[in-house]
Amino acid sequence: MSASGSSYSDRFRVLIRSLTGISLPQSKVVMIEQRLRRRVMAFDLPDTEAYLEQLLDGQGMEEELRIVIDLITTNTTSFFRESEHFDFLAREALPQRLAAAKGTRRPRFKLWSAAASEGAEAFTSAMVLAEAQRRGLQFDFAVLGTDISQRMLERGAEAVYAADQLSTVPPDLVKRYFMSSRHPSVAGKVRVVPELRRHVRFRHLNLMDETYPVDRDVDLIFLRNILIYFDQGDQERVVQRLASHVATGGYLVVGHAESMVVRLAGLKQIRPTIFQKV
Ligand SMILES: C[S@@+](CC[C@H](N)C(=O)[O-])C[C@H]1O[C@@H](n2cnc3c(N)ncnc32)[C@H](O)[C@@H]1O
Incomplete structure (x- = not known):
């Protein structure tokens, strides 16, 4: 993180909060920054701060904001979770x-x-x-x-899900509600x-x-x-x-x-x- 890291991370947290409502704890900002590094490189920018400037500028960045949302959200889930x-x-x-x-x-x-x-x-x-x-x-x-x-x-x-995501689904339901194909392109996948x-x-x-x-x-x-x-x-x-x-x-x-x-x-x-x- 650059010398002005704290103000940058504050602005980043404000941006995420206004977009998603998600209150990022300070401790997560570094992790998120790591996730964003690939985006910084994709835009050929010197650092995350420059990337954030561009995001905040907003011009033509709608698609990029979608990517950021995908990167920062925690999407953990499973079938029959909290059964x-x-x-x-x-x-x-x-x-x-x-x-x-x-x-x-x-x-x-x-x-x-x-x-x-x-x-x-x-x-x-x-x-x-x-x-x-x-x-x-x-x-x-x-x-x-x-x-x-x-x-x-x-x-x-x-x-479409990885077959091993079905470990929490009762076997008779797997049989009834999921299908698989022998085609190599979908090996290990079910739909x-x-x-x-x-x-x-x-x-x-x-x-x-x-x-x-x-x-x-x-x-x-x-x-x-x-x-x-x-x-x-x-x-x-x-x-x-x-x-x-x-x-x-x-x-x-x-x-x-x-x-x-x-x-x-x-x-x-x-x-x-x-x-x-x-
Ligand atoms: C941890 S997952 C929970 C999934 C499922 N409800 C479960 O319990 O297994 C949280 C989901 O909330 C979504 N999310 C985060 N902020 C959101 C918002 N402001 N509006 C709608 N969805 C949001 C994330 O993208 C993520 O997929």
């Missing part, structure tokens, strides 16, 4: 929401994975819902996955079957935006392992905005490290990490 949430979906949320929709000829269950990363949460939800249909429940479902990272959204839409993919859409959405172009009668929103990156004010605003998209009687589910964050009149805590809109 009790999917038990809750199958055993409680779905039957209760369908009971509430009694009288509708074929109710439609809407689920939103609001920090979807590459789609494992969205496709796990879709598998759980498809399994409920197989058991004879009469309903349709739609899963929306949103994220700030275009790269992750592209992966989600492609729905979600089209019958499941057709229920799942991915769309770009920044949770820091003032409004979200999403339906306001969502049955269950997953907002997991994302609030931890935001400061308290942003956490509260994001929860409030998302809550306004949950149907009355529907659910907001956060990650295990995040339950303390949700304190909102109108959301009743029914498990440490699960909140119901009343």
Whole structure:
């Protein structure tokens, strides 16, 4: 880092915060700078500070900002992560929401994975819902996955994963919902079957935006392992905005490290990490 490192890193943190809401701790700035080094070289610039100048200048840098967002976001995810949430979906949320929709000829269950990363949460939800249909429940479902990272959204839409990412998926579900090919170009890869993919859409959405172009009668929103990156004010605003998209009687589910964050009149805590809109 250059002599004016601290002011540079402060400006960098402000830029990231304004773009993503992510509060980068000082300790992470060095790591991020290392990740950005390749971009500095790509532009043939002397150092990260010069690169940042260019970014802040903004002219024609939209694509570059997207790359920076991809580089700084933590996209860790997995199928059936925090699996009790999917038990809750199958055993409680779905039957209760369908009971509430009694009288509708074929109710439609809407689920939103609001920090979807590459789609494992969205496709796990879709598998759980498809399994409920197989058991004879009469309903349709739609899963929306949103994220700030275009790269992750592209992966989600492609729905191709490394075969070893399926270690947490029960074998019968692997058989039913993933396909592989003998073609050498896709060795070690699997793809979600089209019958499941057709229920799942991915769309770009920044949770820091003032409004979200999403339906306001969502049955269950997953907002997991994302609030931890935001400061308290942003956490509260994001929860409030998302809550306004949950149907009355529907659910907001956060990650295990995040339950303390949700304190909102109108959301009743029914498990440490699960909140119901009343
Ligand atoms: C750690 S992953 C969590 C993935 C999944 N929810 C899970 O629990 O497995 C966090 C995701 O949040 C996304 N993210 C970060 N800031 C965001 C923002 N302001 N708006 C939307 N998504 C954001 C990141 O790109 C990343 O894919």
